[in-house]
Amino acid sequence: MNRSRRKTLQAAGGLGLYGTLVALGLLPAGEAAAQAITPAAWQTKSIADTLKALGVSAPADSKDIVINSPDIAENGAVVPVGIKSNLPKTEFMALMVEKNPNPLAGAYTLLEGAEADVNMRIKMGQSSDVFALVKADGKFYMTKKEIKVTLGGCGG
Amino acid sequence: MADPMRIRATAKDGVADVRVLMAHEMETGQRKDASGKTVPAWHITEVTASLNGKQVLVAHWGPAVSKNPYLQFKIKGAKPGDKVSVSWVDNKGDKRTDEATVG
Numbered sequence: 001m002n003r004s005r006r007k008t009l010q011a012a013g014g015l016g017l018y019g020t021l022v023a024l025g026l027l028p029a030g031e032a033a034a035q036a037i038t039p040a041a042w043q044t045k046s047i048a049d050t051l052k053a054l055g056v057s058a059p060a061d062s063k064d065i066v067i068n069s070p071d072i073a074e075n076g077a078v079v080p081v082g083i084k085s086n087l088p089k090t091e092f093m094a095l096m097v098e099k100n101p102n103p104l105a106g107a108y109t110l111l112e113g114a115e116a117d118v119n120m121r122i123k124m125g126q127s128s129d130v131f132a133l134v135k136a137d138g139k140f141y142m143t144k145k146e147i148k149v150t151l152g153g154c155g156g
Numbered sequence: 157m158a159d160p161m162r163i164r165a166t167a168k169d170g171v172a173d174v175r176v177l178m179a180h181e182m183e184t185g186q187r188k189d190a191s192g193k194t195v196p197a198w199h200i201t202e203v204t205a206s207l208n209g210k211q212v213l214v215a216h217w218g219p220a221v222s223k224n225p226y227l228q229f230k231i232k233g234a235k236p237g238d239k240v241s242v243s244w245v246d247n248k249g250d251k252r253t254d255e256a257t258v259g
Contacts, residue, residue, distance in 0.1 A: 037216045078222045097220060101186055105220035108229075113212040114205075115171065115230035121222040123184070 037107050047096055047131055050103050054094070059133060062087065062141035067132050069147055073124065076149040082119035083108075087136035090116035099128035124149050163256035165231075165240045172234030172258045174205065176227045176242050184219035200225060203244045207231050234258050 041053035051059070068082030083093045093116065094107040105122045116134070124130075127148040134141045159179035165172050178200065185197025203215040212231050231240070236258050243253040 042218045080226075082228070100220050101184075102218060102220070104218050106218065107216040109214040109216075111212050111214070113207055113210070113231050113233060115232055117230050118213075118215075119226075119228035121226045123220050123222055 041104055041107075042102055044102060044104070047098055047103050050096055051133070054104075054107075054133070056133065056140045059140035059142040062134070062143055065132050065134050065141060065143040067130060067143060067145040068119065069130065069145065071146075072148045072150065075151050076124045076126070077151075078121050079124050079147060079149070080119065080121050081130060081147075082117070083132045083134070084118075085116035085132075085134045085136065085141075087116070087134060087141060089137040090134055091137075092133075092135035093118060094133040095120070095122065096131040096133065097122065097124055097128050098131065099126050100124060103131075158250060158252045161242060161244075161252065161254040163240060163242055163254055165234070165238075165256050165258040167234050167236050167238075167258045170233060170235075172207070172231045172238070172240065174229055174231060174240055174242075174256075176203075176205075178203075178225045178227070178244060178252075180223070180225060180244075180246065182219065182221055182223045182225060186219075198246065198248060200244045200246045203227065203242065205229065205231075206241045207234055208239055209241075 038053055041050055044050045044053050064086040066084040068084060069080060073079040083095060092109050095105045096103040097105055106120055108118050110116060129144045129146050131142055131144045162177040165174045180200050181198055183195055183198040187195045189195050197219050199219045200217050204211060205213040213229055238258040239255055240258060241255040245251045
């Protein structure tokens with residue numbers, strides 16, 4: 001990532017200019033469309049702080065987001081979790097585990113061609129609520145699901 | 157250089173189902189070794205996927221992703237014979253790119 005360019009753009013007035021540059025074809029659309037993940041977002045200790053670090057305020061609850069995972073995971077070191085969004089124009093999805101040392105586990109920016117259906121495997125220290133944050137058509141939505149872990153995955 | 161990824165991409169009804177298995181330690185930075193010293197974090201931070209050279213997905217990961225990460229996603233409009241390429245970068249700057257053909 002080109003940091004100096006990023007800073008310059010931020011200083012130049014953020015999204016407005018960014019959008020113009022993309023429209024003019026001066027910047028690759030991929031990078032411009034990516035939701036900014038600040039380093040701080042990985043360090044936060046709670047869901048609320050993580051949302052703040054991602055620049056999200058009060059996401060709406062949505063039934064159109066599905067967290068695809070077992071209700072009970074035997075091994076916390078390998079918990080299969082999938083996020084599927086049925087919201088139109090889904091452009092960003094993130095997964096957060098409330099009781100992990102740092103909740104944010106993974107964030108996905110969907111560019112043209114990608115379906116809003118991503119599966120991964122994560123570590124969970126203990127049973128916890130798992131939150132899926134979705135950005136669709138410029139708005140943020142969230143849903144949660146409890147996953148019980150019988151054997152923690154973060155210990156030594 | 158890290159071990160190669162295993163990528164499998166299958167097209168069905170115009171949508172490619174891509175499954176990727178990466179070889180990586182994904183050390184969280186929370187664990188301690190036998191002498192009580194913290195094992196430094198070492199994990200993949202960014203994964204990008206492209207179809208025929210055009211980026212479709214950018215993933216940012218924290219240390220909470222499991223060891224030897226598995227990722228599954230879907231690409232619309234992919235046909236058999238198309239090239240899917242996946243790259244990752246870890247927090248030590250190591251990187252790897254692998255490519256597979258949609259079958």
